[in-house]
Amino acid sequence: xxxxxxxxxxxxxxxxxxxxxxxxxxxxxxxxxxxxxxxxxxxxxxxxxxxxxxxxxxxxxxxxxxxxxxxxxxxxxxxxxxxx
Ligand SMILES: [Zn+2]
Numbered sequence: 001x002x003x004x005x006x007x008x009x010x011x012x013x014x015x016x017x018x019x020x021x022x023x024x025x026x027x028x029x030x031x032x033x034x035x036x037x038x039x040x041x042x043x044x045x046x047x048x049x050x051x052x053x054x055x056x057x058x059x060x061x062x063x064x065x066x067x068x069x070x071x072x073x074x075x076x077x078x079x080x081x082x083x084x
Pocket of ligand 1 (some may be wrong): 014015037
């Protein structure tokens with residue numbers, strides 16, 4: 001009988017702001033707070049679909065930095081922020 005990990009809690013993505021329901025997915029596509037898997041892959045640096053938790057944390061930090069850089073640039077040129 002398989003033992004599943006605890007179901008993740010629902011949250012809102014820190015970058016795109018979309019609600020992410022708490023549900024099981026494959027380890028390669030599992031959302032990790034504070035951002036959704038899609039934003040992590042789109043903005044973060046590193047290998048696509050990496051399951052190593054340390055490298056995913058690094059990828060999430062780089063994704064947040066990238067989103068902040070984009071918003072900072074948009075504010076400097078007089079436009080409103082896009083993310084979170
Ligand atoms: Zn997102």
